[in-house]
Amino acid sequence: MTRASSRRPGPPTRTERGIPEATVARLPVYLRALTALSDGGIATASSEDLATAAGVNSAKLRKDLSYLGSYGTRGVGYDVEYLRYQIAREIGVTQDWAVVIVGIGNLGHALANYSGFGTRGFRIVALLDADPTLIGERIGDMEVRDFAELEDIVKADRVSIGVITTPAGPAQEVCDRLVAAGVTSILNFAPVVLSVPDGVDIRKVDLSIELQILAYHEQRKSGEAALPQVPELPALNGLTDYPTVGGGVGA
Amino acid sequence: MTRASSRRPGPPTRTERGIPEATVARLPVYLRALTALSDGGIATASSEDLATAAGVNSAKLRKDLSYLGSYGTRGVGYDVEYLRYQIAREIGVTQDWAVVIVGIGNLGHALANYSGFGTRGFRIVALLDADPTLIGERIGDMEVRDFAELEDIVKADRVSIGVITTPAGPAQEVCDRLVAAGVTSILNFAPVVLSVPDGVDIRKVDLSIELQILAYHEQRKSGEAALPQVPELPALNGLTDYPTVGGGVGA
DNA sequence: CCGATTTTGTTCTCACGTTCACAAGCTCCT
DNA sequence: AGGAGCTTGTGAACGTGAGAACAAAATCGG
Numbered sequence: 001m002t003r004a005s006s007r008r009p010g011p012p013t014r015t016e017r018g019i020p021e022a023t024v025a026r027l028p029v030y031l032r033a034l035t036a037l038s039d040g041g042i043a044t045a046s047s048e049d050l051a052t053a054a055g056v057n058s059a060k061l062r063k064d065l066s067y068l069g070s071y072g073t074r075g076v077g078y079d080v081e082y083l084r085y086q087i088a089r090e091i092g093v094t095q096d097w098a099v100v101i102v103g104i105g106n107l108g109h110a111l112a113n114y115s116g117f118g119t120r121g122f123r124i125v126a127l128l129d130a131d132p133t134l135i136g137e138r139i140g141d142m143e144v145r146d147f148a149e150l151e152d153i154v155k156a157d158r159v160s161i162g163v164i165t166t167p168a169g170p171a172q173e174v175c176d177r178l179v180a181a182g183v184t185s186i187l188n189f190a191p192v193v194l195s196v197p198d199g200v201d202i203r204k205v206d207l208s209i210e211l212q213i214l215a216y217h218e219q220r221k222s223g224e225a226a227l228p229q230v231p232e233l234p235a236l237n238g239l240t241d242y243p244t245v246g247g248g249v250g251a
Numbered sequence: 252m253t254r255a256s257s258r259r260p261g262p263p264t265r266t267e268r269g270i271p272e273a274t275v276a277r278l279p280v281y282l283r284a285l286t287a288l289s290d291g292g293i294a295t296a297s298s299e300d301l302a303t304a305a306g307v308n309s310a311k312l313r314k315d316l317s318y319l320g321s322y323g324t325r326g327v328g329y330d331v332e333y334l335r336y337q338i339a340r341e342i343g344v345t346q347d348w349a350v351v352i353v354g355i356g357n358l359g360h361a362l363a364n365y366s367g368f369g370t371r372g373f374r375i376v377a378l379l380d381a382d383p384t385l386i387g388e389r390i391g392d393m394e395v396r397d398f399a400e401l402e403d404i405v406k407a408d409r410v411s412i413g414v415i416t417t418p419a420g421p422a423q424e425v426c427d428r429l430v431a432a433g434v435t436s437i438l439n440f441a442p443v444v445l446s447v448p449d450g451v452d453i454r455k456v457d458l459s460i461e462l463q464i465l466a467y468h469e470q471r472k473s474g475e476a477a478l479p480q481v482p483e484l485p486a487l488n489g490l491t492d493y494p495t496v497g498g499g500v501g502a
Numbered sequence: 503c504c505g506a507t508t509t510t511g512t513t514c515t516c517a518c519g520t521t522c523a524c525a526a527g528c529t530c531c532t
Numbered sequence: 533a534g535g536a537g538c539t540t541g542t543g544a545a546c547g548t549g550a551g552a553a554c555a556a557a558a559t560c561g562g
Contacts, residue, residue, distance in 0.1 A: 221435060
């Protein structure tokens with residue numbers, strides 16, 4: 001059953017330039033730390049310095065950087081500008097990526113105004129909404145345009161990244177339209193699980209999920225003493241009236 | 252069943268009620284999926300159904316749920332309402348958590364208006380900012396108050412969760428004030444690495460990092476053939492002469 | 503020129519997370 | 533009642549990630 005004979009046991013069989021996902025997720029953090037150091041006039045930094053600035057430990061940082069190549073100098077450290085450029089290139093932010101934002105509600109507004117759209121590397125080319133009362137509104141130096149124009153805009157500006165800031169309801173349909181128009185990366189703020197074909201990348205940002213994760217840990221911190229054991233099995237035969245956790249405010 | 256008779260470390264040495272972090276991060280997703288099913292009038296769902304709704308695979312979902320207890324029925328599935336309540340209780344959203352938002356810029360505005368603040372379970376008790384021109388402004392049914400009132404508010408409303416939506420600059424100071432006032436969980440939207448003492452949980456949401464991660468994958472998709480635009484080592488800003496790694500600079 | 507010192511890049515080991523596969527257990531049908 | 537058919541819960545295999553430890557390489561002082 002276990003056919004492990006054909007596999008070499010030693011190396012982790014990393015693809016040529018395949019960088020582990022966990023590392024990819026940290027590269028932007030390193031990039032920001034390097035930018036901060038650079039702005040502070042620091043020309044050289046050790047892995048220890050960088051790790052502190054990025055909030056990770058130095059072994060992890062060195063291993064992460066080693067996937068990109070050998071850009072440091074032993075006994076010295078890393079040249080801040082040089083490393084910064086190498087990471088930026090690896091991530092792909094030395095070029096500009098065209099981005100559309102769909103759904104100009106509160107959050108869409110906020111993102112549209114978010115001037116330094118992260119670091120350089122991204123250019124918002126359109127703000128789209130289907131609501132006629134929003135179309136034409138000016139936000140910063142941009143104007144909200146009709147979602148119907150999506151296909152033209154994607155084609156004209158070679159948009160490959162879409163940001164969805166609609167409510168949950170229309171999110172999947174917006175997503176489908178984006179994909180059909182040729183967008184292959186989507187950042188989703190709507191509280192739904194979007195389904196996309198293979199080859200399309202999705203990332204999700206979800207405020208309420210983050211809060212709930214915090215709440216879980218918070219509960220365990222203050223919890224133990226304050227919350228007595230929950231009854232084993234409330235009478236649930238067809239009833240939806242579950243007991244409130246003891247010690248809480250009576251509902 | 253919990254105690255293996257042999258000395259083998261059969262169970263993964265999980266602490267009594269310690270749920271793996273990866274699982275904790277998915278519980279809110281399951282909770283939302285269950286709520287959707289419930290709203291759709293579905294009373295019972297198999298792990299397959301739930302997994303589909305949550306966008307994970309069913310084995311993972313079953314294993315995740317198994318950390319909470321045995322809430323399913325073999326041959327049948329899970330009672331949607333019952334499971335929903337159990338997960339909500341485990342996360343801690345059967346009670347209300349008081350939340351303050353600090354930094355009422357674009358994003359703070361958006362969050363303040365975000366009516367169904369996620370699901371139930373969280374109550375925004377104050378919007379704070381240090382800018383006098385903002386203080387007093389009404390947002391929804393709330394009013395922006397002076398950040399100086401933080402300590403009083405935290406004490407009065409037993410606030411344990413703080414949301415930082417300030418720019419990067421003041422974020423660490425705001426964070427310190429929150430911690431000093433007694434807040435033990437922080438959701439940070441500012442693009443900085445915050446440092447906090449042990450016992451305080453931090454989660455970070457960072458738009459530009461998410462975009463950069465997408466860009467990385469996007470680059471590799473369209474990459475190899477389509478983008479001849481990236482030179483090996485351009486003059487970055489015409490400023491810096493990169494030291495060659497092996498360059499012997501004579502002293 | 504050589505050895506001491508510093509710091510990287512890498513290897514090794516362990517822990518965590520995911521997926522598979524299947525026994526246990528429940529319901530339903532005959 | 534008893535077996536057939538599902539579906540859960542979980543043990544085990546597998547893959548990925550984190551951290552410790554160390555050899556390799558560079559600088560610097562003598």
